[in-house]
Amino acid sequence: MTPIAFDNSYAKLSDRFYSPLSPAQVPAPAWIACNTELAKDVGIDPQWLASDAGLAMAAGNQLPAGAEPIATVYAGHQFGSYNPQLGDGRAVLLGEVIRPDGQRVDVQLKGAGRTPYSRGGDGKSPLGPVLREYLLSEAMYALGVPTTRALAAVSTGEPVYREQALPGAILTRVAKSHLRIGTFQFFAARQDHEALSQLVDYTINRHYPAATQAAIPALALFESVVAAQAELIAQWQSLGFIHGVMNTDNMLLSGETIDYGPCAFMEAYHPGKVFSSIDSHGRYAFGNQPAIGQWNLAQLAQALLPLLDEDPNMAVEMAQQALNEYPDKFFAAYHQRMAAKLGISQWQAGDEQLYQDFLDLLAEHQCDFTLAFRRLFQLAHPEYEAPLSDLFAFPEAFTPWLSRWQGRRDGQPDTDESVRRAMLQANPLFIPRNHRVEQAIHAATWENNLAPFQQLLAVVTQPFDARTEWLAYAAPASPDEAVQRTFCGT
Template sequence: MKSESPILFDNSYLRLGEEFSRRQLPTVVQDPQLIHINYPLANYLGIDSAWLASDASLQALAGNTTLPGSDPIATVYAGHQFGSWNPQLGDGRAILLGEVVASDGKRFDLQLKGSGQTPFSRMGDGRSPLGPVLREYLVSEAMATLGVATTRSLAAVTTGERVFREGALPGAILTRVASSHIRVGTFQFFAARDNTEAVKKLADHVLQRHYPEALDAANPYLSLLQQVIERQAKLIAQWQGIGFIHGVMNTDNMLICGETVDYGPCAFMDTYHPETVYSSIDHHGRYAYHNQPAIAHWNLAWFAQSLMPLLDTDEERALQLAQQAIKTFMPACNGHYQQLLANKLGLREASEQSATLAAELLQLMSTEKLDFTLTFRRLADLADPAAGPGVEALLQLPASLDSWRQRWQDLVAQQNLAAAEIQALMYRHNPALIPRNHLVEEAIFKATYDQDFSYFERLLEVSAKPFDYVPELAKYATPPTPEQVVRQTFCGT
C-alpha cells in the first residue's frame, strides 16, 4: 500500500512519452539547510505548512528523498542561444518533480533547480551556487507582486557542498513553480527533427493545459499561435514598463504559458538608458533593454515556424498564416506598452498625445541620467502634493523637465479627475521599491561569505509591498552610489 504524499502529484507531461523527457532522480546532497519557504504560495498549492516545517520536507526540497507520486524527470528542448542554433539542450541542472493542481484548479510544475546532473548537463555539474538561487527567489517574487506573469519560488535550501565557478562557492537548490516549463525551444527540438507527430502531441497538450478556449476555434493551432503572441506581447510590455532587463532571451528561455523564466543575469534598471545591458556574456547588446520587444518577436517567429505543419496542409498557406500572426506582435506589444505608460503618467487611456509625452520624458530621463523607477514615482507624488511623504528627498526633478511637466499636467487635467484619483492610478503603476541590483548583490555577498541571510530576508520582505513607500524604507528606494553600481550579472552555470 502506497503511503499518502504531503504533495498530491498529477504528472501529465510525463504521460506524453519518453521522447519528451528522461527519468532522472536528483543527486543527494550532504547537509541541506533551509533558507526560506514561501508559505502563502505553498498554501495556494495545497501543500501542508506543518509538513513544510519538518525535516522530511527539507530532505525532499534538497532532492535527498522522493515523495510518493513524484516521478522526477529532466525535459528535453533545443534553442537559439544569442542567435546561434543549438539542436540539443534540455534541463541541465533542473529536475521536474511533478505537477500539482492548486485550489483554483490551475496546474503547476514543481521543479528543483541546481539538483545535480541530468542526461542534458553537457559536461556541467548540474549544480547552482547560492547567489543565483537567491537572485531568482528575490526577483521572481518581486515580479509577482508587481503583477508581472512569472514563475515563482517556493523554497530555497543550501546543500552543504561547494560548487566551483570563479572559485569555490556554497551550493543551493531552488524549488521553482511554473504553470509549465514548456518553451519555444521545446517545440523547436521536435520541429528541427521533422517530428510533426511530436509537435502535434505537444501542441495538443499545451492547448488543453494553457489555452483550452482555443480548442473551439476553426483552426486551434492558429489560435494557439495567436494567443501565445498576445501573452508575450503583454509580458514584454510589462518588462519595459518597470525597467526590467531579462538578460538571456534565448528561445529556450521563453515559456509558451507566457511567464517570465530563468532569472540569470537579470536586473531592474537604475539610471534610464535604452541600451542598458547587465549580462556578463552579452558582449554586443543583443538583449539590451530596448531590444527586448524585437527579440521576443524573433523568438516567436521560430515558434510559428515550428507550428507551420499544423497550421495548414498547404505549405504556402501555412506560411501565410504564420506570417500574418507574427505581424501582430509588435503592434500588440506597443499597444500594451503605451497603455502602461499612459497609466504611469496618470492617464486612463493611451493616445497620440500620451505617447508623444512619454517619449519626450524618456528622452529627457536618458539625457539627464535620471533613475527610471524614482522618476515615475516622483511624478506620482506630484499628482497630488497634498498627499503624504513621497520620494522627494531621494530625487529632485531637474529644471529641464519644467516645460514637460507643465504639458503633462495640462493633459492630465483634461480628464476632469480629482487629484487623489489621478495619484492613486499612478501609484498603482509606479513602484517605489524594487530589488535593486546593488541590494541583491549585497544580500548575496552577505549570505555567501558571512552566512548572514538577514539581508536577503529583509529585501524579500520589502519587495513584497513595492507600491507602499514610507521614508523609513529610503535605503531600499535609493539608487546606488557610483561605487555601488553593479554593471554585470552572471548566470551561475
C-alpha cells in the same frame, strides 16, 4: 489532506519528451527560505513544507509519494545561434500539482545535480544564483508581472566549484509549466511531426483550452502565445526590467517570465542598457526586448508550420499574419501601462510623444527610471505620500515637460480613486536594485549571514508601500556600489 498531491501529466507523454531521473543527494540540507504563503496558494500543506519532510523534498533527498522526477529536453536559439539540444541541465521536474482554483503548476528543483542534458556540467547551483532568482521572481510577482515563483531555497552543505569553491544551494520553482519555444523547436528540427502534434495538443489543453474549438488549433495556439508574449514584454518595458538572456529556450508559452540569471532593473535610464556579461553586442539590450520578442515568436511560428497547412506557402502566410499582430498587441499593452504610469485615464493621440519626450529627458539627464516615475505619482497625489526630494528631484530642464504633463491631466477626475490606484500600482518605489541584491548575496556567501537577504525580500515584495524606515532601499547605487554586469547562474 495529502501534504503534496501530485497529479502529473507531462510524465505521461512518451519519453522522447524527457528523461526520468532522481535528484542528487546532498549531505546537509538547511533552510534558506520557505514560501508557505505560496505553498498554500498552490495547494501544498504549508506546515508540511516547513517541516523536515518538506526540507528533504526541497533538497531532493526524499521525494513524496506521487513524484515522478524528470528532466525535460528542448532546443533553442542562444544569442541568435541555434543549438539543437539543450534541456534541463541542472533542473529536475518533480511533478505537477493542481491549485485550488484548478490551475495546474509544475514543481521543479533547480540545482539538483547532473542530468542527461548537462553538457559536461555538474548540474548544481551556487548559493548566489538561488538567492538572486528567489528575490527577483518574488519581486516580479509583487509587481504584478507573470512569472515563475520561488517555493523554497535550501543550502546543500557541500561546495560547488566555479572559479572558486562556493556554497551550494537548490531552488524549488513553481511555474504554470516549463513549456518553452525551444521545446517546440527541438521536435520541429527533427521533423518529428507526431511529437510536435502531441506537444501542441498538450499545451492547448493546459494553457489555452479555447483553442481546441478553432478550425486550426495550432494557429489559435500561436495567436494566444503572441498575445501573451506581447503583454509580458510590455510589462517588462514599463518597469525598466532587462531580462538579459531572451533565448528561445527561456521563453515560456504560458507567458511567464523565467530565468533570472543575467537580469536587472535599470537605474539611470538608457534604452541601450545591457547588464549580461555575455551579451557583448547588446542583442538583448533593454530597448531591443520588444523586437526580440517578435523574433522569438517567428521561431515558434517556424516550428508550427507543418501543423498549420499541408501547403507550405499557405502555412507561412497564416503564420505571418498572426505574427504581424504582435506589434499592435505590444503597443496596445504598452500604451495602457504608460498611461497608468503618467496618471492618464484614457489614452489619446499625442500621449506617445508625451511619454517618449519624458524618456528622452531621463536618458539625457541620466535620471533613475523608477524614482522619476514615482516622483510623478507624488506630484500628482501629494496628499498620499511624503516628498521624495531627498531621493530624487527633477532637474530644471524637466519644467516645460512637467507643465505639458500637468496640462494633459487637467480636466481628469483627480479624485477618481481608480486613476490614483492605477498610477500607484504602475509606479513602484522599491525594486530589487542590483547593488542590494549583490550585497545580500555577498553576506550570505562569505559571512553566512542571511539577514540582508531576508530584509531585502521583505522590501521588494511590498514594492508600492512608502515605508519611511525602508527608504534607503529605494536609493540608486552610489558610484562605488554600482553593478555593471550580471552573470548566468551556471
